[in-house]
Amino acid sequence: MELVTRRRLVGAALLSGGALGAAALGLQLLREKAPPVAGLRVLSAAQHRTMALVALTHIPPGGPFGWSAADVDVAGLFDQFLADQPASDQRDAGVALDLVDLGPLMFERRWTTFTALTPDQRLAHWQAWSVAPQATRREIWQSLARFTGMAVYDQPGAWPHIGYRGPSLARRTGPEQGP
């Protein structure tokens, strides 16, 4: 998966202007240190935290059913997925997650990061990425949203809430012959 092209990422970074870029760099140094996560193969702890919060924003607890991204280690699965992808994809994914975290500063000129927002602010900010004027932001949104949706709803815990009765062969033949 070539998450976003390098050219577009550079373009997006430039979009916000040199001064903001420098501010972003400063903020990156300032932002609260993410607690270490054992066993990460590609993502940094900060990127892992961003991905976990993206997933939680995309599929939060509450609403019509309790099952949510909090029940699945989406960020861990993303790290695992990336570990078997080419190095260029790994780098792009990391840059994309950093861009999401710095999104409030770079695209809304707010002196804060995505991970520091409240859940409601995060939802509003994340939603804005899906319709952002910059194609790169929409591309990143598509990639991360798709991965999250696949990871959360592929789990048996989600199925009773969405009317899916589970892999049909297992239902027909009994669990011993099923997957």
Next chain:
Amino acid sequence: MTITDCSQSSGQPDDMRCEVAIVGSGCGGATVARVLAEAGRDVLLIEEGGDFVGPQRLTQRDLSMYDQLYADRGARTTADRTISVLSGRVLGGGGVINACDVVPVHEAIWRYWHTIHGLQQWSPQAMAPFVARALQDLSATAITQDQVNRNNQILRQGAQAMGYTGELMHHNRQGCVGLGTCLIGCPLGAKRNPRMVAIPKAITAGARVLVRAKVVQISAADRPDKTLLVRALDPKGYHETSTFRVQAKRIVLAAGPVGTTTILAASGLGNDRLGRGLSLQPQVAVVAQMPDIVNAFDGIPQSFALTQFERNDEKTGLGGYRIESIFGTPGILGSLVVQPGIEGKAAMAALPYVAACLVLVPDEPVGQIGQTWSGRPRIDYTLSEEWKTRARAAVKTAMRCFLAAGARQVMVASAPPLVVHSEKELAQVDGLSFAPASIGLISAHQQGGTPISARPDAGVCDPDGQLWGTPGVYVCDGGLFPTSSSTHTMAPILTLGHFLGAKWAATWGKT
């Protein structure tokens, strides 16, 4: 059955020799392997995917199956991320994960290629025996009334209410019990696909088959003995573990439009048309909220097609549009939700009441396959204004059908979602911009990239499927079509496989 798995230490091959090396085991490669092996040729079929048969391997779970059965782990898209470019990466290729719809090339399209594109051998009469062989391989039969699930019934009812014509499709299932997971493989083996038909026949006739073996380059293409550089892969197909070489008198590339173009580009072969003329046939999903339970998860996903607006024209080729019901499994459906937060969860909670369809809108071959700076495939594709206009008309037709069948609301999963409740709101569809990465489109029928042409300046392969200017290197996959062949490509590609396989078997000198 002898299939050598190159990811196993016992399967790690030394350098090999054969008369014909065929790269890719989909509808094109498997068919040619079988025809040539049955004609007594020494065939080696090389496939980068794994061999997935039966419930232990085909688990009906999205995450692992998209990862293992699809090219680029299911994540291949156009460079602007607007179109998911889906194709198989498994022994048997796309036939293993497709929806089993059998729609051969219409006679008008053969005539179009014959007269407008100057392909003398592609007349309906000359092709008829090969179409028949393809349909025989597929055991093609009409889907019966009792196999039509509620999701398909709804589209059909809506179409009837609107006075639109449609049909129950032909398919290649035998012994299907309606598990509904066709798009991530049939654990019962009910699909009469290349894995179940052509490959066993090829092996019986003496062909050797390698899986988890990725061809990266052709060298010495100008010599009588050509060399393929092949990488053995690990059991999941993620990483290359070792390298070996295959020497062959003739090479047939059947790795699909993207795979074949990539190998040729890496080998410095093909003319300046290579990678061009790509048709993706982008599809748009339309989703309806019905008042009663639909339970679209169960049963054959696609059985009814609204065909009224399809155009097979001998002067202009394939046009118009076609509408077919569709559904998927929870993971893939969850990945398509465009509303973040509680709203998205509400959409998922409503799935039992959802009916869905795809509008299939054939395109002009305007795309291009190239390479990224790291040598991986890059697919550039810009939707034409004419395509967008037709797609909007198709979306409106699908929405009208659902509304006529009683839908409370109908939607296109664009960002923001386009939601319509009544005929008078349909005008909103005109605002569907199709801007890059604002909507998830799907391509399941890639064609072109190495098109056949009557002249070297108009395509990449000659009418015999041989690369212009490179004797002994051939192509046999969807990449050969000069324009869109049909709204479904399995039967058309099998037809090409029979046609070219028979021709090659008859004309290649014995070695």
